[in-house]
Structure formats: C-alpha cells, structure tokens
Amino acid sequence: MAKKAKLLPRVSMPMQDPHVRSGNFNEVALGYTLEQAQAEARRCLQCKNPTCQAGCPVEVDCKAFIREVAEGRLDEAYKVIKVTNSLPAVCGRVCPQEKQCELRCKLNPTGQPIAIGRLERFVADSYYAVNPCDAITGGDDCKLLREDLKVACVGSGPSSLTAAGYLAALGVSVTVFEALHEVGGVLTYGIPEFRLPKAIVHTEVEFLKRMGVVFKTNWVVGKTVSIQDFFDQGYKAVFIGVGAGLPKFLNIPGESLLGVYSANEYLTRVNLMRGYKFPDVDTPVAAGRQVTVLGGGNVSMDAARTALRLGAEKVTIVYRRTKEEMPARLEELEHALEEGVILENLAAPVAFNGDEKGHLRSLTVQRMELGEPDASGRRKPVPVEGAFFDIPTDLAILGIGTGPNQVLLRETPELTLNKWGYIQADPETGETDLPMVFAGGDIVTGAATVVLAMGAGRKSAREIARRLGLL
C-alpha cells in the first residue's frame, strides 16, 4: 500500500514586521511570490466534489483557478475568478475566508486549509487582463453597450461595483452615482490603506471604466436626483447599494467633548481626506497620544491600528465581553495585538470626562462579568456593582456599529423598510417593493462583509439582466 503523502503546512504569508509596520501605512501582508503561490496551490487536493465554491458568496470556482495557479497559467486563473468575482484583488485581502471557502475546504479539519484568499490575491495582483472584456466574456470585445439599456447603480461600494461590472459585461449602459468626491464607498473611506491599498480600488474601478461603466461623483441620490428621476430619464432599472453608514453613538455623558469621534469620522478623515498628511492636506485629524477605541469588531481594529500609525503612545480597545466573543476577524485582532494594541475586556463605557475647555481627558468604565447566556447564545455581560475606573484618554473612537443612512430613505418614503430600518428586498433577487428597483449589501442586511455585499450585487444584477431579456 502506497504511503499516504504527508500533508505540507500552509505556505505562510510574508508580513511587514509589527514594529516597523505600526509606524507606516504600507500594506501589512506583502503577498506571495510565484514560487510560494505555486507551492500552496499544489497542496490542493483537486477534490472530485469540491465544497469550497459553495462557501463563497460570489461562487468563485476555487478548484479550477487553483489548478491554473499550480500549473503557472495565471491569465487563465484570473479569467476563472473574474467570471464570478469582479473585485478579486479586494476580496483576496478583506474577505473572511476562514468563515467561507477555507472553512469548507476539505483540508480544514487538519487546521491547514488551502490559503484560497491569499492565492486569489496573488492572481489578481499578478495579472490584470489587458482587455477587461476578454476576462469576462472570453471574447475580444465587450458586447457593445446598448444605449437603450440604461441602469443606475446608487453608491459605489462593493455591491454597486459588482452589479455594474456584471451588467456592463452584458452590454448594459451602467452609470454609478456616488455621493462623495471619490468612488469606492467603504473600500475608500472605511478600510485603511494598510489593509487595502487605495491603488487596488483604483485599478478595479479603472477596469470597470474600460468596460464602459460611467462614474458620477458628488451625486447624492435622494437629493441631487431621485429614484423616480432615473426612470423619467430612461433608466430601466435602479440598484441601491448605499451601505450602512450612519454611525451610532452611546448616549452617555460627555459624548460631544472634543476628541470623541465616531469610527466613521476618524477613518474618513484619515482614509478619504488623508488627514494624516495635515497640513499638506487641509483636513486635520486629532492625533491622540492615549487613544481608546470602543467596540470589538473589525472597524475598531482598523481605528486602533490607524491610531498607532498616527503616533499614539498607547491604544486601548475597550470591549464589554471577553476576547473570545469579539466579533473581529481573528487575523485582524492578532495583527492589532502584535502591533501593540492593548485590550481592556469586560469593561463598559459609562462617561467621557473633559477639561474646562471641552477637551476629552478620560473615559470612565464599569467592570463587567459574564452572566447567563443571552438570546444569541453568548454569555451576557453584567455590570459589577460599584466597580468603576477611569482610563486616561485624549482621543476616543466609537466603533460600536452603524445603522442605515437616512438620506435616500427619507426622500424615498415609498420604499418599504424592515423592522430595523433597512430596505426590504427579496433575498433571492434583491428586488424591493418598487418595480425594477433593487437593493443589496449593507443597506439591506445591516453592516456585514464586503463579499456578502458583492454577492447581493451579483444576484440583483443577474435578476436585472433577466428582466431586461439578456439572459
């Protein structure tokens, strides 16, 4: 009997040294070399009945593209990915693969699943199709854009970009309307450079432009133009992907003190407005020395790691439960800890305290302990009576979640909302209560992941294409 080949471990990802990277905004993960990528790809079992693809919200044919990588055909690998995933360089970086494709990998039980995300990133970074249409349609040209088939995408985050790419490949004239002065949505204002370089987003957007997608910035749909205006102007369908951008506040004393930011404000000032270059740019951002970040999700990790890079002496994340319950990706949490971020778990904010001029000086928190499990199955944090203490801080960042942005919703009262205030849309098609108006991404689900938004954009685009008689 042949001896079973020993399973090699995953090829590890080259990283910037934590002590170096906490002082710069360059990307943390450096990416595989060709040799590393091929070594990792060759570990793939090429299962007869692969399960990884079903774990992907946009159904990338992982097995096929990994085989192409193993054999060194990166152009073919790219085409395989690009058929279903319009933003592979983004997904390879920010998807939680450990909960998706890699979770379903048959090697996962060994603790060494194929590093599908890293391979996807490698392919996307190494090979950009010279002709974007070839990668999608397999032909020299995109189907000629049909002037009579106009679709509007509202917002330019991952769901809209995905819908736009899918439809443009079928010959639809797509216009993307973005409220800010730069496109990309959360990829631009939210996710920091060290996790997702803006050049990557820029390249993906350029790709869509070459396919004929038109981008209009500074258009606030609901304000500058209404959904009904689109139909009056001859658009056949509208896709709404405006995200969940309304920051939540705690409603505790002192929240208006100078030095208390929502994570959205902090990250927007740094990422979109490049406030870290002040005074070379005009938008300042508070450079805290002792920074406190509230909340335990990915946005909090991004804010904490950004604060370190802006020169903070100490960055503390305050979270009500324990490390185990933190909703952030384990990888992001580990990166933050490696860089020197401190965790203050089982602590809940009670009040912000300032000086006579209104500058934040400290945060009072109450010690918590874990009680009985709540509805979500997690043990509920309960306050320890009388156990209060102060954390000295001159910059506090609230990463405690977001809600639906109201701008479009208030101006479009005919859209039906669900009980949480998000747009009610058919989970299979994304269609709303308004005919030929579709919605997807965080404005339907509440804050979730980039790839889930992309999956929703793709579903809606497919349904729009079907309704327009293109499928």
Added chain:
Amino acid sequence: MSTTILKKRILIPGRVTEMTLDAPEIAAKAKPGNFVILRVAEDGERFPLTIADADAAKGTITIVYLVLGKSTAILDSLGEGDAVLDLCGPLGRATDIHKVGTVVCVGGGTGIAAMHHIAKGHAQAGNKVVSIIGARSADLLLFEEELSKFSHEVLIATDDGSKGQKGFVTQVLKERLESDPEVKEVVAVGPVPMMRAVAEVTRPFGVKTVVSLNSIMVDGIGMCGACRVRVDDSIRFACVDGPEFDAHKVDFGELMMRLGSYVPQEKQSYKCYCECHGKES
C-alpha cells in the same frame, strides 16, 4: 461634478463675495434652507455653504462667503469661468415653510445671505416677511436691496448707528415682538451668539423660532457625526437632521465648544497658505 463660476460679485470689498455657479441639477432641487458641500483643491477639505439663492430656470445657484481660512481663500482666488473642483447638493432638510402670517427673518453677518433664501421662501408661500439685518456698520450690511424686493419691511441695526437703529438685531426683534402680536414665527441665521440671543428674546413670547446651524462637517451626508449637536437633549446631525432646529431646544454652548475643535489647525493651515501666496492672514 465640477462646476463653473458664472459670476463673481464683491459684496463687501476684502470681506464678502457672492458667486453664481452653473449647477442645473442642484438648482432644480434646491429649496430654502439647503446647503452645498464644496471642495476647491485636490488636497482640500469638504466644507458647507448655505445656498443663498437658486434659479431653476437658469440652472444656477448662488453662494456667499466670507474669507475666513484657507478653503475660502482658495475659493476667493477663483474667478468667472474657473471651476469649483467638487460641488455636492442640495443637502440638509429644507426649511419647513407654511403659510402662517407674519414671519420675522433675522440675519447677521454672512448669515444674512443664508437667511435671504429662507425669507424668500416664506414670501413665496404668502407670508408677510419682516427682515431684520444687522452688522457692525452700514458698509458691512448685505442683501438689503434683495431682501426689500419681497420683504414687507427691512429693519436694520448697526453697532455704531451708521444705519438704522444703533445696537443689535435682538433689540429690534424684541421691540417688534412687543408691538406686533401677529408675529407667528422667527427665523435666525448668523453667528452663534446672535442666534442664541435671538432664542432668548423670543422664548418669553412663545413664538416658534428656527435657527440654521453651521456645525463643522466632513461628508455632509450623515456618515460621520462631526456635525452632531444636542437638541432637546438628544444627539442630532446638523447635515441630515438639520441644519435648521428649534432654537429653544438647541444647546448653543455645546455648539460653540465644538465649533472650536480645530481652531489651531485652521490657523496653521491659513497661515501656511498666506505665507505661500504673499498675503496677510
């Protein structure tokens, strides 16, 4: 979208300027009370200006600004035919305008320009508009002629008495409220101390009073919360819940405090700009 400056008119030399911008989409939707967000340089900040007037037929909007810092200085360096890099709007909730009778519109400083659009809206809705405008001296008054086109009366207060009544707009307002029981609503736009004083004048009369707040904004579309203000003891965003609020419920002290958030940085930015361009800051 970038937008072309069609007309530039100096209202007060060295201080206040009016620009008419080619912005047909915004002009078609702009209502009294709305504002726009501008960016005037590649590395520039996003900053709000209230729409002082809009002409849907001509496709233009009017903005009025006082050169206060780097961004307004850059804007002021542009002339007719030049483009404003980014213009976004119309933003914010429109003024709640109903036919109620007599409405007193109070404006101070460049706030008079913002008040103009609101006052015009009230006049068009059939209200009797009494405009009260104030400045330090007669040469610093704005929009007197424009306001007199639709106002029933235009009352003036100057600190030095060079025109109208000597003193503050609040004194004129108080006398009006005492003598005219028909005043159903008061609108005030101007410096925060003026708006706060107006709120205190009208409070004992129980007259509905609306103020338009000029908080610091970043995106202007409800995403960051930089512009948050405390109204009736709850957090509201000036950009999407306002910019107009019930003056009797606004925490003006907190607003003043937050407006001072970046004063050192604003001074630093403006000083650098002026030194590079050989101007006095």
